[in-house]
Amino acid sequence: MHDTKNTNTPSGWRPDRLDRLEQLARDAGAVRVAVVYPVDGPSLTGALESQKRGLIEAVLIGPEAKIRQVAADEGLSLGNTQITEADTPEAAAQMAVDLAITGKVQGLKKGAVKTNILMHAVISEKAMRTTRRISHVFAVDVSSYQRLLFVSDAAINIRPDLGTLRDITANAIDLAHALGIERPKVALLSASENINEKIESTIFAAAICKMADRGTISGADVDGPLAMDLAISPRAAEIKGIVSNVAGHADILIVPDLVSGNILVKDLDYLANAETAGIVMGAIVPIALTSRADTVEQRCASAALVCLVAAAKKMAEGLKNV
Numbered sequence: 031m032h033d034t035k036n037t038n039t040p041s042g043w044r045p046d047r048l049d050r051l052e053q054l055a056r057d058a059g060a061v062r063v064a065v066v067y068p069v070d071g072p073s074l075t076g077a078l079e080s081q082k083r084g085l086i087e088a089v090l091i092g093p094e095a096k097i098r099q100v101a102a103d104e105g106l107s108l109g110n111t112q113i114t115e116a117d118t119p120e121a122a123a124q125m126a127v128d129l130a131i132t133g134k135v136q137g138l139k140k141g142a143v144k145t146n147i148l149m150h151a152v153i154s155e156k157a158m159r160t161t162r163r164i165s166h167v168f169a170v171d172v173s174s175y176q177r178l179l180f181v182s183d184a185a186i187n188i189r190p191d192l193g194t195l196r197d198i199t200a201n202a203i204d205l206a207h208a209l210g211i212e213r214p215k216v217a218l219l220s221a222s223e224n225i226n227e228k229i230e231s232t233i234f235a236a237a238i239c240k241m242a243d244r245g246t247i248s249g250a251d252v253d254g255p256l257a258m259d260l261a262i263s264p265r266a267a268e269i270k271g272i273v274s275n276v277a278g279h280a281d282i283l284i285v286p287d288l289v290s291g292n293i294l295v296k297d298l299d300y301l302a303n304a305e306t307a308g309i310v311m312g313a314i315v316p317i318a319l320t321s322r323a324d325t326v327e328q329r330c331a332s333a334a335l336v337c338l339v340a341a342a343k344k345m346a347e348g349l350k351n352v
Contacts, residue, residue, distance in 0.1 A: 047178045048169075048171050048331040051169070051307070052330060055084075055085045055335075055341075056084045058338055058341035060081075060337065061086060061336065062086070062087045062134070062137075063087065063088060063135055063138065063139050063336060064089045064125075064130065064137070064138050064139065065088050065091065065138075065139045066091055066092075066119070066122050066123050066138060066140055067091065067092040067123070067141040067142050067143040068090055068097060068100075069097060069100055069142045070100060070142040071103070072322070072326075073141035073142045073320075073329075074090075074097065074101060074141070075106060076330065076333070077141065077329075078106055078108070079326050079329070079330055080139075080329065080330045080334075081111065085337050086137070086139070086336065086337060088111055089112045089129065090108075090111060091114045091122040091125050093115065093117055094113045094115050119142075119147050119148075120147055120151070123147050123148045123150070123152075127151045127152055127155050130313075130314060130315045136315055136336075136343075137316050137317065137337070137340050138152075138315060138317040138336075139320070139332070140318060145185075148319075149164075149310075152317065157314070158314055159312075160314060162312040163193075163198070164310060165186055165194075165201045165202075165311055166183050166184065166185035166308060166311075167180050167182040167183070167311055168181045168184055168306050169205075169308070169309070170298055170305075171304060171305045173303065175262065176279075177281060178209075178281070179262075179283060180202050180206060180281060180282045181282075182199075182201065182283075183198045183285070184285060184288060184292045184295050185292070185310075185319060186288070187288060188287065188288045188289075189287045189288070190286075195234055195238060196238060198284060199218075199252070199284050201311035202216070202282045202284065203247070203249050203250045203282065204311060205311055205339060206250070208338045208341070208342035209335075209338055211281060213249065214251075215250065215253075215276040215280050216242075216254075216281070216282040217253060217262075217277070217280035218238050218252070218253070218254025219256060219290075220232045220256070220257065221257060222257055223255055223257055223260055224255070225255065231255065231287075234286070235255035235256075235284075238252060239252050239254055250282070251275040252276070253274045253277060254284070256272075256274075256276070256277060256280075260272055260278070261276070261277065261278075262278065262280055262283075263278055264278030266278070305331070307328055307334070308332055308335075309336060316335065316336045317336070318332035319332070320332050
């Protein structure tokens with residue numbers, strides 16, 4: 031997924047990293063995904079377009095009459111797409127969770143349902159959990175950066191403790207592996223590269239790095255604490271004398287809390303013209319957690335992430351059974 035294209039090109043050009051995600055997903059093959067309460071134009075369009083592009087096989091869960099009315103209003107063809115009746119967002123979320131637990135779908139996709147309703151249904155079911163905490167990862171395509179960036183956690187865990195931060199890091203590494211990045215570079219972000227007992231995030235970052243040294247976290251190069259400039263700028267790392275496999279070339283940015291992560295992603299989105307896709311990791315199936323403001327392209331990219339994670343999970347389970 032590392033893009034080596036020259037970004038010093040005419041205005042308006044950008045690398046097609048999210049398109050590349052879709053191609054990888056099509057190559058892996060569509061997976062069956064429950065779309066929770068797609069009763070507005072953007073969510074239904076995103077689901078059907080994701081299906082049309084060969085990323086998912088959609089199971090639409092919600093009031094059938096309303097879904098069909100939205101399709102008619104938007105000029106969308108439902109074709110043979112399965113619709114499962116559910117009167118309320120809560121009922122749709124629970125039904126989607128039940129389908130995941132029984133193995134009838136390999137992923138979930140948020141429709142016009144509030145995030146807290148969907149995630150409550152997921153978290154409330156013990157069978158949906160793994161040994162890790164659930165966390166969210168943004169895949170962020172910034173045209174001025176040489177590779178796709180992953181930012182976590184900017185949506186679920188408000189102020190993670192050390193154990194949660196460990197799981198957030200491991201989940202993000204798993205996503206990178208599913209996308210074909212064999213050894214991602216992980217930067218634990220803080221305000222400084224120095225450990226300061228008054229700044230908790232610097233201490234947590236150092237602890238996560240020691241976990242990586244001892245093999246508790248594996249499959250990646252991990253460094254921190256690193257300030258944002260040191261994580262993404264080779265020049266800043268050189269000027270400050272930071273020698274690291276990660277500094278200046280991070281694939282994954284682990285933020286200290288939800289607020290800082292949310293600000294970072296929205297800064298990139300609105301000020302740097304970035305494109306984003308989002309996914310929840312750490313449950314028994316991946317979950318595309320889209321925003322109401324997401325474009326169709328972003329919704330399809332999130333579906334592609336679900337497809338790739340589900341395919342990687344299936345492959346891993348197959349290897350265990352060999």
